[in-house]
Amino acid sequence: MSDLLERLRGRGWRLTAQRRVVAEVLDGDHVHYTADEVHALATERLPEISRATVYNTLGELVSLGEVLEVSTDGRAKRYDPNAHHDHQHLVCSRCGTIRDVHVQGDPLSALPEPERYGFDISEVTVTYRGICPHCSGHHS
Amino acid sequence: MSDLLERLRGRGWRLTAQRRVVAEVLDGDHVHYTADEVHALATERLPEISRATVYNTLGELVSLGEVLEVSTDGRAKRYDPNAHHDHQHLVCSRCGTIRDVHVQGDPLSALPEPERYGFDISEVTVTYRGICPHCSGHHS
DNA sequence: TTCTTGACTTAGACAATGTCCAATGTAGGA
DNA sequence: TCCTACATTGGACATTGTCTAAGTCAAGAA
Numbered sequence: 001m002s003d004l005l006e007r008l009r010g011r012g013w014r015l016t017a018q019r020r021v022v023a024e025v026l027d028g029d030h031v032h033y034t035a036d037e038v039h040a041l042a043t044e045r046l047p048e049i050s051r052a053t054v055y056n057t058l059g060e061l062v063s064l065g066e067v068l069e070v071s072t073d074g075r076a077k078r079y080d081p082n083a084h085h086d087h088q089h090l091v092c093s094r095c096g097t098i099r100d101v102h103v104q105g106d107p108l109s110a111l112p113e114p115e116r117y118g119f120d121i122s123e124v125t126v127t128y129r130g131i132c133p134h135c136s137g138h139h140s
Numbered sequence: 141m142s143d144l145l146e147r148l149r150g151r152g153w154r155l156t157a158q159r160r161v162v163a164e165v166l167d168g169d170h171v172h173y174t175a176d177e178v179h180a181l182a183t184e185r186l187p188e189i190s191r192a193t194v195y196n197t198l199g200e201l202v203s204l205g206e207v208l209e210v211s212t213d214g215r216a217k218r219y220d221p222n223a224h225h226d227h228q229h230l231v232c233s234r235c236g237t238i239r240d241v242h243v244q245g246d247p248l249s250a251l252p253e254p255e256r257y258g259f260d261i262s263e264v265t266v267t268y269r270g271i272c273p274h275c276s277g278h279h280s
Numbered sequence: 281t282t283c284t285t286g287a288c289t290t291a292g293a294c295a296a297t298g299t300c301c302a303a304t305g306t307a308g309g310a
Numbered sequence: 311t312c313c314t315a316c317a318t319t320g321g322a323c324a325t326t327g328t329c330t331a332a333g334t335c336a337a338g339a340a
Contacts, residue, residue: 012254012289013262014271014287014335014336014337015336015337016287016288016289016335016336018288019288021247023273027298034326035327036325036326037328040141043244048289048290049289050291050313051290051291051327052289052290052291052327053288053289055326055327055328056288056289062175071211071212071213071214072211073189073211073217074209074211074217074297074298075288075326076214076325076326076327077214077326077327079161080175081294084262086240089255090251090255090256090259090261091262092259093262093308099257101251101255101256101257102255103250103251103255104249104250104251104252104287107247107250107266108162108268110243110244110245110247110266111228111241111243111268112244114308115230115241115242116228116230117239117272117273118272118273119230119232119239119270119271119272119273120227120270120276121230121268121269121270122269122270122271123233123268123269123270123329124266124267124268124269125266125267125269126247126250126264126265126266126267127263127265127267128248128251128256128259128261128263128264129261129264129265130260130261130262130263130338131259131260131262132257132258132259133257133259134257136260138283154306154308154316154317155307155308156306156307156316156317156318158317158318159317161313168320174297175297176297176304177296181335188318188319189318189319190318190319191298191319191320192298192299192300192319192320193317193318193319194317195297195298195299196318214326214327215296215297216297216298217297217298220288230330274295
């Protein structure tokens with residue numbers, strides 16, 4: 001994903017300091033941050049960046065297919081930079097962290113034709129929920 | 141689900157007019173309402189019911205396992221009264237409506253042991269997304 | 281290099297959804 | 311019927327996200 005900025009410029013993106021910083025934050029650790037977390041990390045590098053710009057930039061990256069938007073609970077959406085590899089998610093019900101996982105087979109094939117009700121299906125997401133080893137090691 | 145109120149009373153629920161109305165709204169149509177929609181429908185039958193009570197009651201029904209909480213997008217959560225039959229969801233990306241669907245096989249078996257990272261997995265949700273026949277019939 | 285311009289950013293108001301609390305009301309047992 | 315622990319209420323507050331008007335700047339043109 002290191003050539004992300006090049007790809008974006010090729011698509012007519014105007015390259016600003018703000019966009020570069022947001023892209024770098026996502027490109028760094030391979031974690032699933034919320035918009036607010038991205039904003040906090042971006043602020044460390046570019047103190048005057050605004051919330052609105054972070055939201056705008058994340059939205060653009062999602063539209064361009066460079067980043068996935070994940071909403072596992074009813075809380076803040078998280079942004080997944082691993083958009084170019086097909087994968088699903090494993091979520092800890094206690095601490096909320098997310099891991100990418102890879103399933104066998106195509107989940108779409110598990111839905112029989114009569115169960116599709118005439119929908120034109122374009123996407124399937126599978127989310128596994130449980131307690132992560134770190135949380136289960138703790139009491140309470 | 142008509143004996144829902146009986147089951148709840150058996151579990152020590154104090155039966156109030158407000159709780160009865162919320163349960164009846166969910167019990168009626170087999171749709172997936174948001175909390176606000178439940179509140180609107182409950183208000184038709186019991187005008188003085190408050191938002192807080194609707195939220196409380198929905199939360200209790202979820203804790204008791206009588207209703208499922210579904211958050212497909214980053215918007216309002218929806219409440220699914222069909223908690224006693226295993227099923228998955230088919231969501232229209234345009235209008236947001238949800239249909240219950242039944243898949244073949246157990247989605248959990250598609251996740252190999254090494255991909256579980258020591259999690260104690262308790263739940264799998266599969267969500268199919270696409271355009272429903274009604275929306276695809278419309279322009280724009 | 282400098283100029284120009286339309287795209288980008290900003291701050292803050294606003295919107296949608298959900299949570300919390302102190303005061304008041306009431307279901308159900310004694 | 312009376313008590314009281316539990317439930318409800320209204321409204322303040324919190325979180326997350328969206329919108330807009332005004333100012334700023336990247337990148338191509340000259």
